[in-house]
Amino acid sequence: MSSLVRSRSPRWLLWLAAAVLAAATAAALWLNRPLPLRPHSGAVVDVWIQPGQTVGQIADTIVQAGVDTPALWLHAWFRLSGQGRRIQAGSYELTAGVTPRSLLEMLVSGRQATRRITLVEGWNVRQVLQAVRAAEFLHDDLPAGDDPVALARHLGLSAEHAEGQFFPDTYVYPKRSPASGVLRQAARVMAERLAQAWAQRQPDLPLRSPQEALILASLIEKETGLEADRARIAAVFVNRLRLGMRLQTDPAVIYGLGDTFDGNLRRRDLLTDTPYNTYTRAGLPPTPIAMPGWASLLAAVQPARTRELYFVARGDGSSAFSHTLEEHNRAVRRYQLGRP
Incomplete structure (x- = not known):
């Protein structure tokens, strides 16, 4: 009789087992x-x-x-x-x-909450900074103002001037990310794409470095958004560089005017000398004037095989190209002045 009593489990152990089972069930729920x-x-x-x-x-x-x-x-x-x-x-x-x-x-x-920011082809540094500073949940750790030199120094870019150094694309970032991280990523992508384009360059180009190709691509980007015209516009600029002719591209002049440009390019503006005035100075501008996309990068290193030296906007987004000044003047009268 006593051995049977000893073999029975104490009641408190049963209660403990029940409590453990209940706790496990509650935890699972x-x-x-x-x-x-x-x-x-x-x-x-x-x-x-x-x-x-x-x-x-x-x-x-x-x-x-x-x-x-x-x-x-x-x-x-x-x-x-x-x-x-x-x-x-x-x-x-x-x-x-x-x-x-x-x-x-x-x-x-590490499945963090993310946001997106899009940098658009043709934007300059000021527009990039406006977009970055307006982006949702992106911490602004950039230098005050929009000085491209200070920005390049802050980001540790190889170029001394930040203009054109960011590749236009959509970038995903975790909430509360520093803005400098997004721009460094865009700069790395631009460096990669520029290297890819430079590796595909034609052998006889009058361009001495990838940075010169980037500058030329930025001019192409600002001159046209039409895919079919990019390579021909690149050819006009390349042909002029080979001959020592001034590029005479209005977007560069406008960039050099900075805040003084009121939206109306006047003759006196074309005569006002700045480092970016391609009417008063030969060769390429000292820096890019905007962010070029891939199509413009490729056009800069693979221009069309043509001897055209002039182009003028038709007013519908396309350009009329000419070999001679006489042909060009006729195109200007027709498309710019509305004369036969």
């Missing part, structure tokens, strides 16, 4: 149940995990951001999962339906 968001948090809880935070601090940050659950539970889940130390710093957006399990997977995989 909690891990897969959507976390409640506090009403003031809106549709999205914005969480910023800083580098160096402990697992406990991360749990506190999430709760303080607007997740309505005990931080102790999150802390315990992160620790017991064995993945707490793999959580990556960064910016995260938590939306309705996120569970403790999916939350941890998001944090460990």
